[in-house]
Structures are given as C-alpha cells and as structure tokens.
Amino acid sequence: MEPENRISNKALTVWKISGLISCSITWIISIAVLVLTIIFDWTYWVIGALVLISTIQSFLAIFLIPSVKWKRWRYEVRNTEIDIQSGIFIIKRTLIPMIRVQHVETKQGPLLRKYDLASVEISTAATLHVIPALDLAEADELRHYISRMASVEEEDV
C-alpha cells in the first residue's frame, strides 16, 4: 500500500532545470579543458573521457533521474503519522509519528518560487524530512495541518 499523494508535477520541470544547471557546470569545465588541450597540445583521451562523462551526466540528471524520482515520490499525512516514499534506485519508506514532530517549515528557493512551489521540512528531535516541491497553497495548508496535529499531544524528548 503506497502513500496516496504525489508531489506537484511542476516538480519535474524544476528538477530538469536544476539538472540542466548542474550539467552546464560540467560542460563548461569540459569546454575549458578542450580549449586548454588544443592550446597546449595535451593528450586527447582526457577530453574524450570528460565529454563522455558530461553526456552521461546530462542524460541522467536531465531526463532519467527527474522522471524516476517524480514517479517514486509519494507522501501521505494522516492524523497520527506521516508516511513518505522516495528514492531513485533504492525505494525508501519513512514513518514519522505526529507526536514526534517538533516543527514544520516551508521553504522556497528562487527556482521553486518561479513555479509557485514550496518544499515542506518536517523536523523531529533527531531527524529532518523534506517533501520537495508542493504547490504553495498545498504546502502552506500541510504546514498548518501538521503543526496543528503535532501540538495536540506534547511529549518530552
């Protein structure tokens, strides 16, 4: 039985863009090395390897990983617990009882803001769990809900 809710499908776009950004850094390095190789007449296998790595990284970071990750990501917030499923090659299920939640916060980077998304961070005394990229309204509502449910029962750490 998987958790019910998926995260926003705009998350896919955001992940692809951030993948693109991280890839462009490797590409810049590759191009820099290429230029240096031509100027100083270095051996060519280094640049060959770099281009290969960049290509593989681009494929993984822009196409494969975001879609697998998105398909895998599910969460469900019940009265007494939060159930999260994530992972790319390793499927990971986490269970957090409401009474263990210490505080919840929503966060928005520039990229998430552009797409009107926010991530929800749930902290217990010992661990931090993040639900990335929910619609802003949904994230706010979730934050309210969790913090209300969490404060029902106070318990010392």
Add this chain to the structure above:
Amino acid sequence: MSDPKRLHPIAVLLNIIKSIKELVIPFLLVVVIPGKNEGIPGWIQPLVIAIIILLIIGNAFLQWLRFTYRIEEGEFRIESGVFVRKKRYIKFDRIHSMDISEGIIQRVFSLVKLNIETAGGSQADAVLSAIRKSDADRINAYISEEKNAYNPFDRDKDEVADNEIAAKSSSVFKQTLPQLVAMAATSGAVGVFLSGAVAFISQFDEMIPFQRIFKDYEDFIEMGTFILTLFALVALLAVYVLATLSMVIKYASFTVIKTDEEIVISRGLLEKRRLTIPIHKIQGIRIMENLIRKPLGLATVYIEYAGGSMEDKESLSIMLFPLIRKKHLQKKIMEILPVYETDTEMTPIPKRALSRYVFRKFLYLIPIIGALVWFFRPWGYLSFLLVPLAIFWAYMQYRDAGWSIEGNLLLLSSRFFSKQTLIMQRSRIQSITYKKSWFQNRKELATITASIKSGITSRVGMVADVEEKDCLIIKSWYSPKKTVDSQ
C-alpha cells in the same frame, strides 16, 4: 546568593593553558615552520614571541577579572568578556544537569569545575572553571531546591523521598580494578594510539632528517630483519601498555549510582569527573561487543541521551558499564534502567541475505584488488588473500544482524567491526525508515533504520537485508495505534 562572585584566581592559569592549547598549532605554523627568515633582524622573533606571551597572560587576567557569576531572580547569571561584554542568564528550569569535575590543577588547589548544562547544546552551557567545592555544592543544592519549588509535583515527591534517602541511591554499579584493566586492554584505544603516532610522525617527517638518521643506522639495519622486527614489537608493546594505562587512569574508580530521577556516573584518577544524567532524558541504550570482547562474553554498555554539548565530546557518548559479562547484563540493567530488556531472542535475517552481504564487500574489494594487481605486479597478487577475509567478515556481519520486538522495545543489532545492539523504547524513536534497492526487492529483503535522539544529533540503528515482511511488522508496531484516532 545574589552578590556577583569571581572564580578562584587560579582560573587565570587555566585561561592561560586554554589559550596556549588553542594557539599551539598556529604558533608552530608561524614561528617554527618558516625556519630561517633572511632579511628580518634576529631580535624580531623573540620580541614577537614575548609580546604574544604577554598578550596571553594579560588576556587571561582580564578574563578572570571580568567573569562574575551570581544567582538572582530564579536565574543563574554570568557576565563575562573583555572587549565584548557577554551576559548569560540561565533560568533554573532550563538547567538540565550540573556536573562537577576536577582536573589536575583543580585538585592541587582543592577546587572543582562546575558545568551547568542546558538543553540547547553548546551555546547555552555555563562553565565555572575553578570554584571551591563547598561553593559548587551550595549552588547545586540551591538550584535544585529552587527548581523543585516551582514544580508542585516534585515537592510532594520530595517529602516522601526525605524518609527514604538511604533507599534513594540504592542501585550501585562499581567497576573493579581487574575488570578495568581488562577493559582497557581489550579496548580499541590501541588502534587510536597507533594511528595517532603514525599521523604525528608523518606530520613531522619533513622536519626530521630521516635520510641522515637512516644513513647512520644502515649498519643497524644490516643486523638483520630479526632484530628490527623485535624492535618494532617492543615499540608496539610499549604503545599498547601506555594506551591501556591511560585508559585505566581515565576510568579508575568507575561508579554508577542511581537516585530517583538521575543516574550519577563518576570516574577518574587524576582528573575526576561526575556526570549527572536525568533518567527521563535517556533515549536508549547501546551494547557494544568488539572483536576481542565478544568471544570472551564481555560487552560495553552506553547510554544514549538527549543532552550533552558539542564542546564536551565525552558527554555525547556515555559509558554506563565499561565492561560487563553479558550474562550479568540483564540483572544490572534491571537495577538501573528497568524498562530495558537485553536478554531477548533476536530474529535473524534470512539465509538468502548472506549473498547480499558478500556481494556488498566485493563491490569495493574488486576495484581495490584490480588496482593493486595492476600497479604492483607481482606483489599485487597477494591482495587476493583479501577475498577469504572479506567473505569471513561478511559472514560475521550476516550472523550478527538481527532484530527483535519486546513489548515497547525495539532491538536492532548489526556489526561493522564491533557488534552493536541498540535498544530503543517505542516512544523514543523519532522515525523509522525502510528502504530496498532493486536487488533487495528481487529477494524480498529491505534495510531497516530507526533513529533516536542522542546528544545534539541522532543515533541510528540499522539492519541491512531484513525479511521484507519483518519490516512491515516493525512498521506496524511503530505506527501509532488506530484506536488513538478515535480519542
């Protein structure tokens, strides 16, 4: 108790020692490493050193002068700082525990160091580095009395408790000297000591003229490998004895006393330490059996508790029993922390998990062997000897992995080098996670993790390749019961 008080003047010396400790490395970098400085007059260096020393002493004195503490309006107030004035007010009910320790200097002047610990980690702690023992006791008594006065429940308890003070601190665990020596001798301290020595030598190998030394000793080396080996063995033994001795001194007269709400652990020969741990802050216990102790049926038990501070590494990993026979463990735990059960049948992980453990070892063994064989032919072929070793290691890890649920307790055991058994109460577990890779999924296995709070971070119990069905059992055990919903 409201007039501001200063520490004992010996605190100036303690401050000096502290800043020297902090400055040793930068000092070496600046003064020793550059060696000859051409062009700079010879008198500059001594002058700079003299100025630095004067600054250290002056600073230490001013720090002592400006440091005052007092008790006012239910708060412990400290004012300090030479250039930046700091005022730290700590409310009594925020105080977790007060620890008294005595370093060598404190003992010479019959003083103590009082550590006032709060829940907030390193920032909120207050340290009075040198005060008279009577003062420390008075502060301790005063604050705990005030704390109880605010809490009506505790006051009721106190009246009852007055009659049974004798019974209050009944449970005692004492580590005898032979046990202590055995514990030090079988500890991993040897390894730490050795690697420290190696690191130290490798730091200085540029400064020590090894080549010249070795030239002089070439004859010595020619005397044959036998004497050299003997020499190395003696050196190793000396290091081992030293490490053991330093541990015995550190943990000498180890005593655990249990009162109603606290566990008090005291130890040390030269530097005495007393740690007070509120029982309701204890999150779990951890039993460690290392390579040498496990075959002998011995174990070390640690307390995981929510508190302690970053600066004080020892408060993050607290030994409850430095060395105990495993068959006596249950009895001793019952006396001190009766909620914990240590004698349970662990559910082992399934046989088909063994190949996964072996597989994981090979994942990094193959590149290592490959590299060794490639670069160091023919000697590199010796690295194939690692294969049976790795398989044996994987088998040990497989054999010692297991889990168990005992009422409200979850026990997870696993091994890296030492076998670790983490015992957690359900109400103390912060979250449970289980994950499975594609390979695990095919075999219906999963890795289970449970986190509890420990110190200022967390302690994670993990067992790899547990039967997936068992993971679901653990998960539903942990999941808040449905009946709670209707309340």
